[in-house]
Amino acid sequence: MRFSALRILKEGLTGNAGWGPHWRSPEPKREYDVIIIGGGGHGLSTAYYLAKNHGITNVAVLERGYLGGGNVGRNTTIVRANYFLEGNSQFYSHSLKLWEGLEQDLNYNVMLSQRGQLMLCHSDGQRDAYARRGNAIVNQGDDAELWSAEKVREEIPYLDFDNTRFPIYGGLMQRRAGSARHDAVAWGYARGASDRGVDLIQQCEVTGIDIENGRVTGVQTTRGPIRAGKVAQVVAGRSSQVAAMAGMRLPIESTVLQAFVTEGLKPCIDHVISFGMGHFYISQSDKGGLVFGGDIDFYASYAQRGNLPMKEHVMEAAMTLMPVIGKARVLRSWGGIMDMTPDGSPIIDHSGIEGYYINAGWCYGGFKAVPGSGYALAHLMATGQPHDSAAAFRLDRFRTGRGLMDEEGTGAQHNLH
Amino acid sequence: MRLPCPICGERDRREFYYKGHALALNRPDPDADDAEWDDYVHLRDNPAGRTRDLWYHSAGCGAWIVVDRDTVTHEVFGATLAEDAEARDAAG
Ligand SMILES: Cc1cc2nc3c(=O)[nH]c(=O)nc-3n(C[C@H](O)[C@H](O)[C@H](O)COP(=O)(O)OP(=O)(O)OC[C@H]3O[C@@H](n4cnc5c(N)ncnc54)[C@H](O)[C@@H]3O)c2cc1C
Numbered sequence: 239m240r241f242s243a244l245r246i247l248k249e250g251l252t253g254n255a256g257w258g259p260h261w262r263s264p265e266p267k268r269e270y271d272v273i274i275i276g277g278g279g280h281g282l283s284t285a286y287y288l289a290k291n292h293g294i295t296n297v298a299v300l301e302r303g304y305l306g307g308g309n310v311g312r313n314t315t316i317v318r319a320n321y322f323l324e325g326n327s328q329f330y331s332h333s334l335k336l337w338e339g340l341e342q343d344l345n346y347n348v349m350l351s352q353r354g355q356l357m358l359c360h361s362d363g364q365r366d367a368y369a370r371r372g373n374a375i376v377n378q379g380d381d382a383e384l385w386s387a388e389k390v391r392e393e394i395p396y397l398d399f400d401n402t403r404f405p406i407y408g409g410l411m412q413r414r415a416g417s418a419r420h421d422a423v424a425w426g427y428a429r430g431a432s433d434r435g436v437d438l439i440q441q442c443e444v445t446g447i448d449i450e451n452g453r454v455t456g457v458q459t460t461r462g463p464i465r466a467g468k469v470a471q472v473v474a475g476r477s478s479q480v481a482a483m484a485g486m487r488l489p490i491e492s493t494v495l496q497a498f499v500t501e502g503l504k505p506c507i508d509h510v511i512s513f514g515m516g517h518f519y520i521s522q523s524d525k526g527g528l529v530f531g532g533d534i535d536f537y538a539s540y541a542q543r544g545n546l547p548m549k550e551h552v553m554e555a556a557m558t559l560m561p562v563i564g565k566a567r568v569l570r571s572w573g574g575i576m577d578m579t580p581d582g583s584p585i586i587d588h589s590g591i592e593g594y595y596i597n598a599g600w601c602y603g604g605f606k607a608v609p610g611s612g613y614a615l616a617h618l619m620a621t622g623q624p625h626d627s628a629a630a631f632r633l634d635r636f637r638t639g640r641g642l643m644d645e646e647g648t649g650a651q652h653n654l655h
Numbered sequence: 656m657r658l659p660c661p662i663c664g665e666r667d668r669r670e671f672y673y674k675g676h677a678l679a680l681n682r683p684d685p686d687a688d689d690a691e692w693d694d695y696v697h698l699r700d701n702p703a704g705r706t707r708d709l710w711y712h713s714a715g716c717g718a719w720i721v722v723d724r725d726t727v728t729h730e731v732f733g734a735t736l737a738e739d740a741e742a743r744d745a746a747g
């Protein structure tokens with residue numbers, strides 16, 4: 239089934255009775271060439287690119303809940319490519335390019351909205367750092383503009399420009415950044431993978447990894463054992479538990495990240511705005527709700543709900559940046575479990591167990607990575623070689639100390655990102 | 656979440672700085688190999704359930720404490736001073 243304007247018109251006139259399910263729901267086979275553990279954004283995109291780019295279609299995605307029920311459906315949907323460090327920057331650049339062609343590629347409306355993201359700066363030092371970052375971004379072929387305080391004031395007049403602690407000195411704008419519809423990304427990849435022959439198996443929790451003589455041979459699941467010569471774990475916040483089934487410990491600590499949304503308002507926030515005082519960012523959804531968030535809760539947790547101190551902190555940040563927000567009423571808040579690495583950057587690598595691959599450590603930034611990550615993992619699994627864009631996401635960089643990518647410059651330690 | 660400081664009693668989470676798993680107390684020998692240091696600095700069990708982690712009572716008495724708690728329910732079972740925990744570990 240393809241989406242087209244004509245089809246939508248026709249369905250609209252005939253009671254929308256002609257739409258079918260977007261993907262098949264087959265029973266699991268006893269054996270596949272490849273098993274992907276985890277049906278979030280990264281697992282689904284990996285399956286899609288295995289099939290599309292490499293012709294590997296005897297693939298199962300095993301999801302313990304429902305497709306898209308994890309972080310891919312809980313995030314604040316910011317998409318951007320304004321990372322600074324070599325290793326990260328080319329990866330996010332590639333991922334943003336994939337985003338830009340995604341709707342045509344998937345024939346699915348992921349509602350990519352390139353409304354621009356503005357990172358505000360509040361001191362001379364921060365402005366210099368943004369100028370340098372902007373130049374690096376432009377040098378690699380992406381877009382960045384350094385905005386003066388006057389320019390920011392013209393575009394976004396309701397910010398508190400003269401705050402004593404965080405006066406606004408300007409900002410770094412990336413116009414191609416923006417947001418997308420999270421569920422649609424998961425569904426679009428799921429449909430595309432399913433159409434190409436990938437089996438999407440929901441309500442199927444992996445409970446064990448079978449390893450014989452240092453080689454993976456399959457997995458144990460709540461729906462019985464399934465064999466495969468290649469297995470990848472793509473389970474975000476649950477990475478440590480699944481790795482433990484393979485006898486591994488990962489450089490990951492799981493913490494909660496919260497998000498908030500207000501009641502629907504008339505259009506008022508045109509861009510994605512990031513406050514430079516730390517972590518606070520905000521955008522307006524197509525439904526009108528102001529969607530915003532801040533830092534992680536900063537201790538190991540699988541609670542999938544947030545704590546009050548961080549809620550308070552986020553609200554304070556919001557009021558500091560744009561006092562006008564005090565008029566809006568918060569509708570909901572929620573939390574998701576983040577797989578935090580010591581340096582804040584991800585891992586796409588072979589595990590050291592023959593045939594077993596790890597995709598993890600996306601911290602709070604893995605939504606924008608969904609296309610690029612699946613693309614790179616599929617490449618690694620199909621060819622045995624890391625994709626150029628993701629070659630730096632090595633698991634051994636922590637042990638060797640070579641190639642650490644600490645974007646924030648706070649140190650490659652667990653409690654600092 | 657409230658944490659029971661052995662010196663100050665039960666206090667709000669805001670008063671504490673989080674360091675991470677109590678593994679941080681078992682610092683390897685300076686000459687240990689890179690695998691041991693990797694274990695200590697980076698690798699974590701990261702349990703979904705009961706854990707022991709290290710907190711600093713920064714807005715209180717300034718003690719480092721080891722908290723026994725559950726990462727799923729946020730239930731707190733108790734806390735000891737890190738120096739006592741260290742002494743206990745050293746005694747075996
Ligand atoms: C509040 C919040 C805001 C965020 N905002 C942004 C943002 O603005 N921009 C951005 O780029 N990123 C953001 N992120 C981060 C982003 O959402 C994640 O990094 C990304 O979604 C993680 O990858 P995923 O989609 O594959 O994870 P998930 O969707 O969590 O997928 C993992 C799947 O694995 C399954 N699974 C786990 N264990 C097993 C098992 N044993 N067997 C079978 N299946 C299993 C889970 O059920 C889950 O469905 C945010 C996250 C949160 C929580």
Ligand SMILES: [Zn+2]
Pocket residue numbers: 660661662663664712715716717718
């Ligand atoms: Zn105390």
